[in-house]
Amino acid sequence: MKILTGNDLKTGAVTWWDGVQWSLHVEDAVDVGEHADTILARESAARRVNAAYAIEAAKDEDGVRPAHIKDRIRALGPTVRADLTLKPADPDAGNWVI
Amino acid sequence: MYKYDTYDQAMVDARVAEFRDQVHRRLEGHITEDQFKPLRLMNGLYLQLHAYMLRVAVPYGTLSSAQMRMLGDIADKYDRGYGHFTTRQNIQYNWIKLEEAPDILADLATVEMHAIQTSGNCIRNTTSDQYAGAAADEVVDPRPYAELIRQWSTFHPEFNFLPRKFKMAVIASETDRAAMRLHDIGIRILRNAAGALGAAFYVGGGMGRTPMIAPCIRDFVPIDQMITYSEACLRVYNRYGRRDNKYKARIKILVHELGKDEYTRQVEAEFAHLLTQNIEPPGAELERIAAMFADPPFEAGVPDSFERSDPAFALWADTNCLPHKRPGYIAVTISLKPAGGIPGDASADQIRLMADLARDYSFDELRVTHAQNIVLPHVRKADLYAVWQRLEAAGLGTANLDRIGDIIACPGLDYCSLANARSIPVAQKISQRLAPREQEIGELKLKISGCINACGHHHAGHIGILGVDRKGVENYQLSLGGCEGADTSLGQITGPGFDEDGIVDAVEKATQVYLANKQGSERFLDTYRRVGMAPFKEALYG
Numbered sequence: 001m002k003i004l005t006g007n008d009l010k011t012g013a014v015t016w017w018d019g020v021q022w023s024l025h026v027e028d029a030v031d032v033g034e035h036a037d038t039i040l041a042r043e044s045a046a047r048r049v050n051a052a053y054a055i056e057a058a059k060d061e062d063g064v065r066p067a068h069i070k071d072r073i074r075a076l077g078p079t080v081r082a083d084l085t086l087k088p089a090d091p092d093a094g095n096w097v098i
Numbered sequence: 099m100y101k102y103d104t105y106d107q108a109m110v111d112a113r114v115a116e117f118r119d120q121v122h123r124r125l126e127g128h129i130t131e132d133q134f135k136p137l138r139l140m141n142g143l144y145l146q147l148h149a150y151m152l153r154v155a156v157p158y159g160t161l162s163s164a165q166m167r168m169l170g171d172i173a174d175k176y177d178r179g180y181g182h183f184t185t186r187q188n189i190q191y192n193w194i195k196l197e198e199a200p201d202i203l204a205d206l207a208t209v210e211m212h213a214i215q216t217s218g219n220c221i222r223n224t225t226s227d228q229y230a231g232a233a234a235d236e237v238v239d240p241r242p243y244a245e246l247i248r249q250w251s252t253f254h255p256e257f258n259f260l261p262r263k264f265k266m267a268v269i270a271s272e273t274d275r276a277a278m279r280l281h282d283i284g285i286r287i288l289r290n291a292a293g294a295l296g297a298a299f300y301v302g303g304g305m306g307r308t309p310m311i312a313p314c315i316r317d318f319v320p321i322d323q324m325i326t327y328s329e330a331c332l333r334v335y336n337r338y339g340r341r342d343n344k345y346k347a348r349i350k351i352l353v354h355e356l357g358k359d360e361y362t363r364q365v366e367a368e369f370a371h372l373l374t375q376n377i378e379p380p381g382a383e384l385e386r387i388a389a390m391f392a393d394p395p396f397e398a399g400v401p402d403s404f405e406r407s408d409p410a411f412a413l414w415a416d417t418n419c420l421p422h423k424r425p426g427y428i429a430v431t432i433s434l435k436p437a438g439g440i441p442g443d444a445s446a447d448q449i450r451l452m453a454d455l456a457r458d459y460s461f462d463e464l465r466v467t468h469a470q471n472i473v474l475p476h477v478r479k480a481d482l483y484a485v486w487q488r489l490e491a492a493g494l495g496t497a498n499l500d501r502i503g504d505i506i507a508c509p510g511l512d513y514c515s516l517a518n519a520r521s522i523p524v525a526q527k528i529s530q531r532l533a534p535r536e537q538e539i540g541e542l543k544l545k546i547s548g549c550i551n552a553c554g555h556h557h558a559g560h561i562g563i564l565g566v567d568r569k570g571v572e573n574y575q576l577s578l579g580g581c582e583g584a585d586t587s588l589g590q591i592t593g594p595g596f597d598e599d600g601i602v603d604a605v606e607k608a609t610q611v612y613l614a615n616k617q618g619s620e621r622f623l624d625t626y627r628r629v630g631m632a633p634f635k636e637a638l639y640g
Binding site: 004007010011012013014022044047050051067068069073074078079080081082083 | 108123125127145147148150178193194195196197231440511512513515517520522523526552569570
């Protein structure tokens, strides 16, 4: 599947296109199929996202998983500071990245 | 320390106001990201993996306690309670909000700091010896000359859009503690046979994808012509450096392609022309600057020894402290590399503690080192135990300077959008495994980069590690024999790379080969240079 990610313009936070708006959680990301360029152009022009781009991902029973480790780190947070990730209470969350 | 005059302060304040307006226009949609990006980069604001990242300039690594305290306060107020000290002697914050960036710059300006020219194709922060003004072996304090370069290079209209970024280092001792020959221009202040002060120029060094050791193109430029010669070096580069290929745009490529002799010939011709233009700053300005770097009021007759009955303290003192030029004083390196820690990171509380220690025990001064540690340059030996106790209580008492746990590591793929692999976890695993043996292993400088840009200086590591992306999987190349000092050398790759756990095993094997072959007091590097790569390859690959 193809999903969209970028950063919030004001805060810089990593965001994912959920079909309606930009979510902080990769599990909300939806397959945009052939519409990536259209959505990116519209959302960037409206300043609802910054530096956005399309990536490959897979979806299974565990949710949406970006194909590349860089985007998985973006999705979770730094693997070396569990307290700063989106799942600070889950010490095994980093395993999803690797 | 240098103190801003009204011109310095006015320039920095004006820049804050200008950037505040630029941010406002970006947030309001009056300018696009393509238009805004070069403006934010000129103010040190990057967009990294998780958020905006702000890189704050620390000129030649020198800080006052008030400045250091502000860095800690910014970490708390605008970031997530910590900062990352870098190999350019700067500090970076990883979780910055664009809308708050102008406020951060305004806060920095109140303590004579900024983020100008910490990015972009301009002359970056000039680095220097972290022991400047304290080291017994320096000819003079190199910082007045680094400050003169800072003033000359800041907003220099001709050099704001160079072919690529440009890094300079200034030292004033035979021992190179600033990786001087791995800079675009490395300057060594020295005296000639007649006792006159001058500058040796090394041009065309650097790391990155094409590492090169800078050749000396002029062994003595009179000190009152240093800026003019620098201008000539930059002018030839700006005119002929390649702009068609960013990977071949650094000055090292120009020097290499022209050849040292032809590049030098062109610089000398430009230098001769510039001498007629009288561009050198007036001597009075250098004298004004130098007066601000006069020695602090050292006391005479203070004890030149300290109590060593606490073995942990004695080990730390022997490992982390450097002899001082004045009897009774010592230069202290605070390691930001606890075993299993993140190299270069310090919490806001730790940053403020180091500021307090500088105020109370080191004439209000600190230094950031290119090895991502902090120095208190002027501590009375009589105060050393008290300083160590406070450091130890704050998790800053690690005794590992230049040991295998004192690892330089870039932020890597955990933070950096350019990285191909993570650096920090590898550093953590190596330091955890080998810290218990680091006194046995002795001096061993290990450096890790998460991509070929080499921010972690892996080419110059006695052991170097480069993270690469192999079809989406992290892989780590090992190199041996790099060195950044007076005997600068570039590491050689051992062979095929390793996975994350494999590289930790490989480093341990390399240390075992060293210990098995070590003769006398040889360091790892000495043994490697004597026995060569073969026994290491045998151990690593069988």
